[in-house]
Every structure is written in C-alpha cells, then in structure tokens.
Amino acid sequence: MKKIIFTLLLVWSYCYQSQAQDKFGQTLNLGLGLGGYSGYYSYTGHTMPVLHVDYEFDVARNFTLAPFVNFYTFSNSYYWGDNNHPNRYYNYTQTVIPIGVKGTYYFDELLNAGANWDFYLAGSLGFAIINSTWDNGYGGNPNYYEKPSSLFLDLHIGTEYHFSRRIGVFLDLSTGVSTIGLAIHR
Numbered sequence: 658m659k660k661i662i663f664t665l666l667l668v669w670s671y672c673y674q675s676q677a678q679d680k681f682g683q684t685l686n687l688g689l690g691l692g693g694y695s696g697y698y699s700y701t702g703h704t705m706p707v708l709h710v711d712y713e714f715d716v717a718r719n720f721t722l723a724p725f726v727n728f729y730t731f732s733n734s735y736y737w738g739d740n741n742h743p744n745r746y747y748n749y750t751q752t753v754i755p756i757g758v759k760g761t762y763y764f765d766e767l768l769n770a771g772a773n774w775d776f777y778l779a780g781s782l783g784f785a786i787i788n789s790t791w792d793n794g795y796g797g798n799p800n801y802y803e804k805p806s807s808l809f810l811d812l813h814i815g816t817e818y819h820f821s822r823r824i825g826v827f828l829d830l831s832t833g834v835s836t837i838g839l840a841i842h843r
C-alpha cells in the first residue's frame with residue numbers, strides 16, 4: 658500500500674510540475690463584443706454591445722474551465738393591435754444575462770508559440786436569464802421576441818497576447834459573440 662501511495666504521489670508531483678510550466682488558469686477576462694447576427698443572439702435581428710466576464714482556472718494540462726456571465730439589453734418596436742387595443746407601434750425592451758461555463762484547450766505547445774502568445778479552441782454551454790418589458794397597453798404575445806430556448810452552445814477560436822506576466826489582451830471569435838478584451842493573470 659505504501660508503494661502505491663508513494664507511486665501516486667510521485668506521478669502527481671511530476672504532473673503538477675509539468676502543468677506548472679504552462680498555466681493558463683487563474684485569469685480574469687473582461688471583454689466587450691458584438692452580438693446579434695449569429696448564434697444565440699440572432700433572434701434580435703441587429704447587433705448590440707455585449708459585456709463579458711469570466712474567470713479561468715486550470716483543470717488539466719493545456720485545458721481550463723471558465724465560469725462566465727454576459728450582459729446585453731436591446732429595444733425594438735412591434736406594430737400590433739386587436740379589437741380591444743389600437744393598432745400602433747409598441748416598444749419592447751429585453752435584458753438578457755447569459756451564464757455558463759467555457760472549456761478551453763490551448764495549443765501553445767503544439768504550435769511552439771512564444772511566451773507572449775496563447776492560441777486556443779473552446780466551447781461554451783449555458784443558459785440565459787431573460788427579462789422582457791412592453792409599453793403599457795400592449796395586449797399581444799409578451800414573448801414575441803423571446804428566443805424559444807434559453808440554452809445555448811457556442812464554439813470559439815482565439816488568441817491572447819501577453820504584455821507582461823500579469824496583463825494581456827485577447828481576441829475571441831465565436832459563433833455567439835466575438836469579444837476583445839483584457840486578461841488579468843494572477
């Protein structure tokens with residue numbers, strides 16, 4: 658039993674040392690993007706700014722998980738009326754807060770990237786909290802603009818350039834919202 662524990666500790670120590678060479682986690686990512694014509698955001702029919710925040714932590718060699726939260730709001734008008742309500746444009750505002758987790762695999766070793774660059778592929782899965790409001794007097798379907806499902810899955814490809822050991826900038830191209838932002842490493 659002692660041999661097994663010693664062997665497991667030795668393997669764990671080796672894995673920890675090799676993983677410590679390339680740490681991607683313990684990073685706060687703050688981004689700004691545009692959503693609206695692709696992925697989950699396509700139902701809005703126009704682009705709008707989206708704020709993004711996530712925190713990455715190491716899970717395995719070259720792989721991180723990052724819980725995230727996004728925020729966006731938009732307004733639109735809808736022409737509607739019936740026998741009890743006059744035909745007119747009713748204003749509509751929707752605030753959406755997507756929450757989820759992003760799994761990222763870094764290809765720095767495979768690409769022999771320099772110390773200042775990170776390259777990755779990722780996928781994010783989450784759900785959206787949606788709050789919709791209409792003008793007073795609107796008696797139609799209050800979910801007219803609401804996407805049928807609040808669940809979403811996005812794919813990402815991205816890069817980060819490190820100005821220093823603690824600060825970098827990233828570009829994340831996504832099937833949902835592509836973002837550019839600041840990475841703060843611990």
